[in-house]
Amino acid sequence: MKKKLRKFVQYAFVFLMIIFAIGFTYQGISASKDIKKYTPVGKMYEVYGNKMHIYTGGEGDSTVVFNAGWGTSSPYTDFSPLYEKLEKDTKYAVIERFGYGYSEMTDRERDIDNIVDETRKLLQESGQKPPYILVGHSLASLETIRYAQRYPDEVKGIVLIDGGNPEYYSEQKPVTVFSQVIGFLRTSGLLRLTYQINEDFFLQSRNNLEFVPAELKEIDQAFTLIKTGNKNVTDEMRQILNNAEKVSENQSLKVPLTVLTADSFGEIKEDWLESQIELATWSSSGKQIVVKEANDSIHQYQPDIIAAEILSMLKR
Template identity: 35%
Template sequence: MKIHKKKRTYKRNIAKIGISFSILLIIGGIWQVIMEAKEMKMYTPVGEVLDINSHDMHLYRLGNGNNTIVFISGSGTPNSYTDFYYLQNELQQYAKTLSFDHAGFGWSKSTDSPRTVDNLVSDLHELFNKSNESPPYILVAHSLASLEAIRYAQVYPDEIQGIILLDGGSPQYYVNDLEIKSLILNRFSAILRVTGINRALGNIGIKLPFIGENIRYESLPEDIKNIDEAMYYKFIGNNSNLDVLKHINENAKIVIDNGYLQDIPLLILSSDSGNEWEKVQLELLNWSNDSTQRTIIDSKHYLHWSHKEIVVSEIVEFIKNISNNY
């Protein structure tokens, strides 16, 4: 008899815990929706918003000069303005700098157009046209954006003065990459976002994801931190990123099938992430006849934040070299 009572009590306690947890998740979800709406009203676009291929795209320009540097953010980066904030401010004395938000991130609206690499290139080319920018461009691409930068140079080789990859992967790496692991991380991040768990963790000082975006947050000025945090809470693990991840293998194959970059200058700045990643970086060397690779010791994947001064100096030197030869 006592055993049956203990079992009933145990089941009731489990039910109470489940109900309490569900209520907390509902409250967290409501909190997330309210705060998203509030933050998007508070933090209006810094720069311009243009109609590109039937959806709004955000563009931020800073600096002057004979060279034009275009920053391309990696997969899932919530906001390009905050991610390239330091680089744009430091490089504005050397060149005109541009950053933009991919569709569905930052101040750019989402689109129904699949996130194939050719559609990404089409968006960027149209952004240049609508903003009255003129080539040639130096593309600076982080992480997965290496595919976008290389593909742009394949389609519009005469518009590209050079390419700098910030811990980008090679097309050979991405064509074999297991998309499922990225998709699982995306869905996990989405659950944390929509339930408000991400926001709750942030309020006690725990910044996700674990791949290094917290390095950027800690390095930003206080007013820019607020924008970065709001963008992170709104976009991490969203469906726009999911669409990008679903096309990784396909996009890499398109790049591989369309050949190498011939003599377009290519600078590969790599994180210190072990022998396997070093092999991937060395694969990138073969994508141009004029290529250089450097591994930055003790750096992280977001090396433009973990070692931002070194990255700036490398970009400045790259500009000087190609300007003398162009």
């Protein structure tokens, strides 16, 4: 009996190894095809030894700079519901951090000041002129606020899209394991297989990308299956406590601040709401607004509300 069990375990192990080998090969070939198919839509610039991607457009005297939330595989596609509404009134620039979208990977530590320096250099290299309106989604509140702390003269105002209070983030346990697991699922081909079986599972938290054009949805899918859970993304999460604590050291912003908070379809957590209200007090010209019928990705549910707040800040 033990001999039969041992053989079964051996055969099962070999079978799993074959399946994983097929999966890794499948993912590698598919990702390579996607990379060749989806070439950069914006421009690539060398920043500290590696290339970063920035997508710009619009017209006007000021520039709105978009910083994507943690794990957003394609900031270019994710912010499209917003920049399409703003392009007639202002210039805009979508930043793709290292490890995101078309940008390359980097060996630089994912320290918040490194991220800010990279963003600033990318803006400079691409010819953008301050002062900017900085728009940060979710965890990108950290780099957005940090930019304003270090370079207040280059910032005209800040709009946060369900962006967390740095003090709130400093008390949260990093979900590094989740990022590592999802990264393994990607490299093993299991994520790609799951996406093809049930695409809605991946898109439902972003309103099924209702306001994103079909051709951009394809790009979004491609980068989800290329970038999800990579080393740079995982390292960002690993640094969340240190980064949040650094930003929390200076709670006095010299620029206008608008904090947009998703009501999570009536299920907003009390401690999160309190932290959002408190965050708005970091600026003497701060305000906090609860956006109904939306979750964390407010721009995928209520882009008009965000666009209106950005335009209002531009007029100040």
